[in-house]
Amino acid sequence: MKEKIAFLEEAARLVKDGDLLGLTSYMENAPMAFLRELSRIGRRNLRVATLPGGGLNVDFLIGAGAVAEYETCYCSLGGYGQAPNFQRALRCGSLKMKDST
Numbered sequence: 001m002k003e004k005i006a007f008l009e010e011a012a013r014l015v016k017d018g019d020l021l022g023l024t025s026y027m028e029n030a031p032m033a034f035l036r037e038l039s040r041i042g043r044r045n046l047r048v049a050t051l052p053g054g055g056l057n058v059d060f061l062i063g064a065g066a067v068a069e070y071e072t073c074y075c076s077l078g079g080y081g082q083a084p085n086f087q088r089a090l091r092c093g094s095l096k097m098k099d100s101t
Contacts, residue, residue, distance in 0.1 A: 008034060008037050011037075012034060012043075013041065018046070018068075020048070020049065021048050022048075022049050023048060023058060025051070025052055025054050025055045027055055027056050030055065032056075035057055035060055035061055038061070038066060039064035039066055044065065045066075045068040046067050046069075047070075048067050048071070048072075049070075049100075050070075050071075050075070051072075052073060052074075053073050053076070054070070058072070058083070058086065059083035060085070062085040062089050062095060063085035068096060069097075070096070071097075071098040072099075072100055073099065073101040074101075
């Protein structure tokens with residue numbers, strides 16, 4: 001039987017450039033250590049979908065230059081305001097956006 005537990009670095013290496021990631025918007029469920037590892041190893045052109053919307057997790061990946069396409073109905077930092085990297089990427093056109101409202 002194949003081992004189902006992996007070190008963080010091993011798990012992140014399973015994600016390849018251009019892969020689709022599905023994430024939740026809730027900050028308490030955000031796999032931030034995993035996302036930091038994706039950024040550290042230089043993953044690019046990721047496609048991301050979030051339900052119901054995105055938050056700090058996706059904003060971090062966008063700021064790291066890892067996201068090429070994003071499907072969501074919103075992306076914000078909740079009570080902390082707008083997601084700055086998401087807003088910047090939309091304004092400069094560096095992010096292909098699919099609105100799922």
